[in-house]
Amino acid sequence: MNILVLGGGGREHALAWAIKQNPKCDRLIVAPGNAGIAAMAETADIDITNPGVVAGFCEENAVDFVVIGPEAPLVAGVADRLRDGGVLCFGPSADAARLEGSKAFTKEICDAAGAPTAAWARFTDAAAALAHVEKAGLPLVIKADGLAAGKGVIIPETPEAAQEAIGAMFSGAFGAAGAEVVIEEFMQGEEASFFVLVDGETCLPIGTAQDHKRAGEGDTGPNTGGMGAYSPAPVLTDAIQAQVMEKIIRPTMAEMARRGMPYQGVLYAGLMIEGGRARLVEYNVRFGDPEAQVLMMRLGAQALDLMLACAAGRLAEAPAPSWADDHALSVVMAARGYPGPYEKGSIIAGLDALPEDSTRMLFHAGTARVGGAVVAAGGRVLNATARGASLTEARDRAYGLVDAVDWPEGFCRRDIGWRALG
Numbered sequence: 001m002n003i004l005v006l007g008g009g010g011r012e013h014a015l016a017w018a019i020k021q022n023p024k025c026d027r028l029i030v031a032p033g034n035a036g037i038a039a040m041a042e043t044a045d046i047d048i049t050n051p052g053v054v055a056g057f058c059e060e061n062a063v064d065f066v067v068i069g070p071e072a073p074l075v076a077g078v079a080d081r082l083r084d085g086g087v088l089c090f091g092p093s094a095d096a097a098r099l100e101g102s103k104a105f106t107k108e109i110c111d112a113a114g115a116p117t118a119a120w121a122r123f124t125d126a127a128a129a130l131a132h133v134e135k136a137g138l139p140l141v142i143k144a145d146g147l148a149a150g151k152g153v154i155i156p157e158t159p160e161a162a163q164e165a166i167g168a169m170f171s172g173a174f175g176a177a178g179a180e181v182v183i184e185e186f187m188q189g190e191e192a193s194f195f196v197l198v199d200g201e202t203c204l205p206i207g208t209a210q211d212h213k214r215a216g217e218g219d220t221g222p223n224t225g226g227m228g229a230y231s232p233a234p235v236l237t238d239a240i241q242a243q244v245m246e247k248i249i250r251p252t253m254a255e256m257a258r259r260g261m262p263y264q265g266v267l268y269a270g271l272m273i274e275g276g277r278a279r280l281v282e283y284n285v286r287f288g289d290p291e292a293q294v295l296m297m298r299l300g301a302q303a304l305d306l307m308l309a310c311a312a313g314r315l316a317e318a319p320a321p322s323w324a325d326d327h328a329l330s331v332v333m334a335a336r337g338y339p340g341p342y343e344k345g346s347i348i349a350g351l352d353a354l355p356e357d358s359t360r361m362l363f364h365a366g367t368a369r370v371g372g373a374v375v376a377a378g379g380r381v382l383n384a385t386a387r388g389a390s391l392t393e394a395r396d397r398a399y400g401l402v403d404a405v406d407w408p409e410g411f412c413r414r415d416i417g418w419r420a421l422g
Helices: 010-020 051-060 071-075 078-084 103-113 126-136 159-170 175-179 238-258 291-299 302-311 391-404
Strands: 002-007 027-032 065-068 088-090 120-123 140-144 181-185 190-199 203-211 214-216 220-223 228-231 264-274 277-284 327-335 360-364 367-370 373-376 380-388
Touching: 002 010, 002 051, 010 027, 010 291, 010 302, 010 360, 010 380, 051 078, 065 078, 065 302, 071 078, 078 088, 088 302, 103 120, 103 181, 103 238, 103 277, 120 126, 126 140, 126 159, 126 181, 140 159, 159 181, 190 238, 190 291, 190 302, 203 238, 203 291, 203 302, 228 291, 228 391, 238 264, 238 277, 264 302, 291 302, 291 327, 291 380, 327 391, 360 391, 380 391
Parallel strands: 002 027, 002 065, 065 088
Antiparallel strands: 120 181, 140 181, 190 203, 190 264, 203 228, 214 220, 228 327, 264 277, 327 380, 360 380, 367 373
16 A cells, blocks of 8 residues: 655654554655654655645555644645545544644533533633633633644643733734633543544544653643653553543544534543543544554554554454553653743754664654754654563663763653653
């Protein structure tokens, strides 16, 4: 098969790595890709949020299957255009992608489906939002309604911080994403990620992970797109996973189908676990980043078979994922200053000597090749990812990769996995 992966981050490097291991993959193209992806696959510089451009590229290159990595092309309707043109595609329609594209839409769906989630209210002007904060009191969670690259969620610690966050959102700090603001109850507990494949009818759980959102060790500092992850997540026991499927996932999918927008693709449920009970924090309509890195390390070649079955509506016939009894952990190496202002262009050395096998991979995220050198080209730049028989072994291997990279301008958290490791 000729396979096209859309995206250029660590998630897409991990997806490409897993797909290439499967003998069904004859030709692999990633658009736009990055320096690490370019070393293992063809890359193409196209506008992946333009449905017509992507469809035309698929026709010119006889692409058989498209895997859409990030959320923006999904919200833009790329999957719709590809399916209309007869191209097999992994990812939901633009209507169904509103589960990530609009926080308020997701809350409405959850309310209609009876799925447990935080109490919430939506606002279109700052004065009303500030009045709600004053009446409800802190802690609260303030969210830009639309897509904000994982940065549109703020948990203010003071009334002044809440006022600043609301003001920033309505004044355009997050672009169109902040035209509406959702303010939620702050949920106590432990957060974890649950991944399910859905083909419009059948729902197939495929794995769990736990992310580290804060920039600083001990879960301190500002929220980020994710500073590391591990899989599986011990807090998501079999009993809780069954509860999530019964109370959250299946009712949501039934409500989406009832509204004429059946869901097809991966559904990533961010959950808050407390007292053996799960509530939904948010849905994402794509694999998480860096959660995809640990899931792909553990799934390997079968990831492609699962995605193909999902895209073709054959999940009911597909075997459940075959998990090795192991663990995976990924450490994000970011540019100093991230998630605030950071510099691009610093040279990253030591990459050629790193091992690349089924237990250790350095996935590239924000990298580019300039004059023969690999340079930092984003905030989150590298993902040191490893498997092990235990989480401790996976952690030690991942940090071994980190320590072998020569990049003084980068930083990482040194406590990834701390909840599970104690």
